[in-house]
Amino acid sequence: MNLFWPSETQKPNEAPDGYYTSEDLPSANKAGQFLNQNIFHSCPRILEKKFGECLHNRTHLIKDLICSGNAGLGPIEIVHMSYSNKHDKEEFGEYFYVTGVEVSSPSVPVEFLKALRSNQRISKNISNDIISTYCCFNFFSNLDIRIRYDADGTFQTMAIDCNKETTDLTMTDKMWKETFVSSVIRAIITNTNPELKPPGLLECPFYVAKDTVSTCKMIIKLLCQFLPRSLDCGWDSTKSMQSTIVNNYLMYSLRSFIAITPGLVDFTVDYLKELTKNDPIHNLYYKMAMIIVLDHTQTKELEMITVLNKTLDPLLSLLNGLPSRNSDSAQLMNCISDLLNIQARFLLNREDYELASDVSNTSTQLALDCFESWYNLAKCHIKKEEYGKALFAINSMPHLRKSDKFLDTAYSKFLASNYYKKPLNGSRPHFDLTSTEFTNLCGTLRNWKEDELKQQTFGRIAMINETKVGYIKEIWDDIAVKLGPICGPQSVNLINYVSPQEVKNIKNINLIARNTIGKQLGWFSGRIYELLMEIVNKIGWNGLLNIRTEAFMMETEFHQNSINVTDENGHIPMETRKKRFCESWLDDLFLDLYEDLKLSKISLNNKDEKHSGLEWELLGLTMLRTWHWEDAVACLRTSIVARFDPVSCQHLLNVYLKPPDNLQEVTLLDTDTTISLLVKKISYDCRYYNYCQIFNLQLLGKLCNELGMHVLRNKIVVQPSVGDEIMIMIDTMLAWIGDLRHAKQS
Template sequence: MVAPAVPEIYEEDEIFAAVDARTESLQNLRELGPPDLVYLVKQPKTSANRQTGVYHHVTGIDASSSASLAAYVNTLTFSPLDKTHKVVSGVYCCYNAFSHLDMRVEVKIPGSLESYCIDERGDKRVATEALWLETFLCGVLRAYAYADNGSGDAIRKIVGVRRFNPVTNTEMEHKFLDAAERLFFLGRQLSSDPETQVPNTVSNHLTTGLLKYIQTTGRYTSGINLFEKLRTRDVEVSSLLARVLVMADEEVQAVRLMFDALQDVPMDYALLDCQATFCKGKGEGEMALECAKRAVTAAPSEFSTWARLAEVYVGLEQWDLALLTLNSCPMFTYQDKDTPRMPQPSRIMLPILSESLLDEIDEGQPRQGDPHDYVHPSLRRLHAASYQGTFLKAYNLLTKVAAAIGWDQLLKIRSEVFVMEEEYRVERHHSTPKAEDSASSVDANGSAEQENGTSSPEEEEEATTTNGNKEEQAGDAIERPEQTVASAVVKSGSEDPDPSHASYTQFKNKRLCERWLDNLFMVLYEDLRIYTIWRTEMAQYRQQAIEYKKSATEWEILGELAERLHHFDEGIEAYEHCLSIRFSPKAMRGVLKLYENRNDTRQMLGSLIRLIAWQYRWYSEFSPELLFLIRKLIEEEGAVKVRSIVQATNLPQPVLDLTHQYCQLCATFRSSGSDG
């Protein structure tokens, strides 16, 4: 298997500044830690008077011992790009998120090897076998957490990361699952996904990584064996076992397990959520509803239980209850993955491996110094594109409702379930002599709230509207949402001593809308407005037989916008326009979904070959999502047919070989349909 090229980030003036920056950042790490740092010191072959520091990041290297990390450093001593310098020493830094230590291996070339660890205060500690076990497990979990899903978003986030597959054979799998079993009940120390309020035994980065591994590779039997053993020590592990059984199509066994386990732990919210998901997937909405309600009762402070209940209401087309449930979701500040904060390098070398060269990927790409694509201001300020964590999931639920019933009907239901500002003012006018004061207090609080948060879409629109009459007319087709009264306003303390809205006849059955949900409505309005303008303009241009021109980046943004709003065909159309200008992994990933829906194996493989080559071009030999798609194709079509279609593609052989490597991995793991 050919290894990706080695990116080189240079520090010519201050050697080891990057290592020092990593040491300083240790006390601020909250998640799995940043990718591993590999730092080399080079000097000219002819003289030893001037040394240069060169580094890159890496994931997926076996971190089970100092020897395995030193072996990786030794693979870097020869560089085909730099024949005038030699590597004289190297440092490999790998974060242990269990013990909050940075494990380090210093290699002198030729000669000695020293391993130790650095704590959050920057002090040296002894590296023990127990610490290496923890570090190894963290290394595998990071490889999955930091992998790119094919869209290129993760790759663009950190410059110069080599991504390797941490588990390439059954022997390595055994080592990984053994470490996971031994450290399983310490998993909650690793934090959890941003949607989880409190990490617990079954919801943390270790369990997320295990489930991701099992789903990607299809190694269900290994997963079932692991969770069966762990379940004997804690019945709560049943929810994880049930999820793997469902993945493996062992549904009868999964249902029996969930039933039996809930006799022992009737208020285990993870099990109840499993049941709700299963029933919903089978079209049993009413049964799913009962399970989801119990899960909320069991874990009222968790976002996932409320979100599942809202999802079930959406499936049952009970739109008012879906909105009210969404309004009850506890929202958490998004905690991003730990990323390296490095000093400014003197220069960066990003070489291309000849095996990943593909003309259609490189043609039309902006060169260094070229101006960026023009992007219209209205497309730049679509807030929904930056949503993460709980806000992303809540927004997705809101867009599902809008897609199902339309914007006007959504606004109507919103005004039926939430107290609107206008009716609040009118009711207070009839209920208290201080109507004018209270109305002004609503305004004051409302606007202060807006100033402290992100500016509302309509404010930004007024500040940057430079669009023509056509755009305004198209945008007017979407009704602007009225303001609701936020709970923060009513409870602000600047109201009358007894403003109890329960006594207001007009809205005694209504709720106060949370400010964050009110903002989501405004963001959805802006998304729909821009989408409507785009579709109207395109229709007008088509009528006049004029080409509708956008830059590649604008088409990519429009594709994402359509996808967010569940307009699948329009999203594909935008992505295809983007790809006609130049290659974009995000657009190709979007088009791949179309081929998936059509079960078009040939076109799917054509997209996958290009995505795998692009990933390799940016130093990533491993993407769990792309491996999963290859595995599913092999399962459905058989390995011989998949390999034949890949081989028959009119692309350079080295590029095809990169996809064959993914197929070979499926054979190594004896995936269903593989000829291994």
């Protein structure tokens, strides 16, 4: 969102009635000044159990990730602060996670650490000799860059090779550039994926250039320049079996960044064209990125398909001469397959199902382990009402991981530390410090009263927020304290965030069973679910079962017929030979889908029944999975009426941002409701230090397109819960959108 960091303070001119005219709306720089200068007052604090253990654990985590062969994004940046208690003469440490600090040199991290120190008030029993350390992982070179800032104002930089455990490397300009790009990619990917976020994370703006447009252009240029090294960035193993030119974190982040800078699409495409001329050896990387950007924007189809065909045709001519069992050949075939998948999606959207089917078939032959190829092929068969063939295609798909290997490793280390304690809707004490530890914490946060600090401490993490940027009373002082930050692998629903008693009060045990963490649909399962639901939508559940019986040899059927598998002539009957065994994961999905459909039907038949807020949420999520869109929206809205629910809110806003394909003409959520929900979500995100809200910015952008910026702002201002604190954040976001619109027009 606000990926900039200006300096001067100046309050924007507001009209007497609280409405902005087109001349009054501030630039992003001016609107964000208060925010940017005051986030240092609002950093979380995680108190170490043993002094220095967070740096020690970080080193070992990086080593484990490198040894696993997929370091992925690497660990999130941290800031560690070393203190000394004068009375006990003992050292103790605090730290927090952070993203968004520009690290192309040591200067900005040092300024960041200096600002943290200057805004901190410590008690007399704490020594002034505070040592701060900023750590940032460079995943291109597998180095952890650590910048130490001492009390006397001096600093030193170390590049630690965690695998070899050496610190004698000298930082070069190339290594600094790698580190900066690593931090940008990590910030974008982390911000768009709540599962990656640990409690105690500060997501702050980038400090790059003098204005919004310059900052965005600089980030886009850097990401594009590093495209030839995109395979070194890691990838999400829940979406692809391996890293490809399309499936890697650099390409994911470029796509996400373009989504919030639509006014710079032409700039991005022009710069990629320039790179293809200046660096012809790697022109395939730049052309692929160009196609991805154009395809993602969905506004320049003709240009996209022209570039795609010009890129694809010469590659296809190389296929016959490719050496077998060669890594370069495999990567080229993956690249061709990715291009064919984009072409197939284009044809599907144009309803040319025959040609899309041929293209998808070719793609599967080139890359048997490519999920998108099989998905598109199954989609084509469904559109052609060839449901048996669709099930065969689904059954042939590579089974992708439910959770990313990198996330499993990183989060298991965090959970083992046991630093965070959920408040569970206020049902249990969540303060977990000894008296000595709390005295130390009070000493480093002197301006906080003890009872307030205890209330804001979750386990060993003090979730203080002094500046109240984004503050709404009903959010910050109530539900945010009761639920805490909704992040990590359990953030898919509120079962693990409310009181155990509230979960026990749910009468329908099957509703709980279908919504446990173990039963959650990962990205892969969710995509398959969509295909199965599309079939159910056309021929019903019984129709799907009949097709399944015709297509697959079920385990019970196999055991029953194993004795009499041959006919009287000793031959296996043709109908048996045509059948295939159903993959166990697909079998499980059939069972899950049946349970969801059954729960949905029971709920639809008992609409007058009363439920708790959690029940409404779980019912709404079940209805979403079974495509009962209007009932799902009604359930989720009721959940929010009972208690503001960040999970329900996210799903409702996602329905507005990306309406279901089969309901494009139906308005599931009106703009006034969307605005009300979005304002509350922005507030909740700010409470737990997210000042880089990419999802929320996309929503504001869509609302601006529909209503106009000034009508939208006026609608926000008149919301009953809106005050100056939340408008600081919203004005910054609106100014971001406005600045980039002007960039497009200029």
